[in-house]
Amino acid sequence: MSNADEHTGLGAYFLVYGALMVGLLATVAVSYVPLGSWNLVVALAIAFTKAILVVLIFMHVLNSPRLTWIAVSAGVIWLAIMLSLMMADYMTRSWLPTRAPADMALPSYRELVPLSDQAIQAHGHGAGEASQDKEAAHDSEE
């Protein structure tokens, strides 16, 4: 009965809940402070702090056997691998001297989603850009 008997005290739950509320207010407040790219860093730091509190206390991982810790860590580690390798690909594409920049670049949004007739009429621009994109694509293929 060890698991069922190792109750986290009621106080711990309300303490964590209070901390989550503080984190929520802090993340909203900080987002209005102009910190440049640090805004994202602070927001994610607060989010990870909240997530760790939820996982350890609300989800009882703190009192769980090591096998559960391994499973949780595996999730975090594989997610980190997936996201970091993916961004490593995209962020370093422009570092390489490439013979075919048009092929390496992401397709422009216009190539994926052409402007609708309605949009062209409504905003009165964009048609020229679309045709130029097509010409550019043809040029690079040749």
Next chain:
Amino acid sequence: MSTTATLPSATAKRTPVVAHHFDDWDQQYDACVLGMWTFLVTEVMFFGGAIGVYMIYRWQYPMAFAHASNELDVWLGTFNTFILLTSSLTVALGVRYAHTGESRKVGWMLIGTIFLGAIFLGIKAYEYYTKFHHNIAPLLDLPFDWGGADPGPTKIFFGLYFGMTGIHALHMIIGVVLMAMFIPAAFRNEYRDGNSLGVEVIGLYWHFVDLVWIFLFPLLYLVDRAITAPPAL
């Protein structure tokens, strides 16, 4: 409230029934929790893929994402986060009552959690409605009218917004249905022996839904509130 009092200690807890393929309750408990965590890790990777798409496009179009994010209602988002965090507390208390064998309190906590989840989904539906109303829902070939700069990347942002909050809301609906299935057993006093595994597992699931929202909220609603006036429409 007297009906929710614990049983007299003389008749207090027996050991929960252990399935025949487990040696004892501890082993059964750990195996169930481990299985649920394995499932949750696959869910982490599922939402991780969506967050990966989000990362690439936010990195490519930071200004468009900032303007589009400012179009979302930060106060509704904050209130919804408050609601969901509170529902996480109620379900955590429900799991604890299942451990201690206070079966009817488990039922009330599950009802409270479902109630809070329904509020969250209602507010979410209202937010969706306003997006459709303003023609910034890139779904079903509906017209997408964005008068500001960068309509294309903005459309990507709203696509991600609907996609990520949509699968999150779907997970919440599933969670609400699953929790509702545990309520009758709770009021039949079936958790009086600390037979908490079902509640434990649905609690883990609900906390996971909460975890996803903890990340979605700053990523979608708070991209860059500081830099810009709202985009000119």
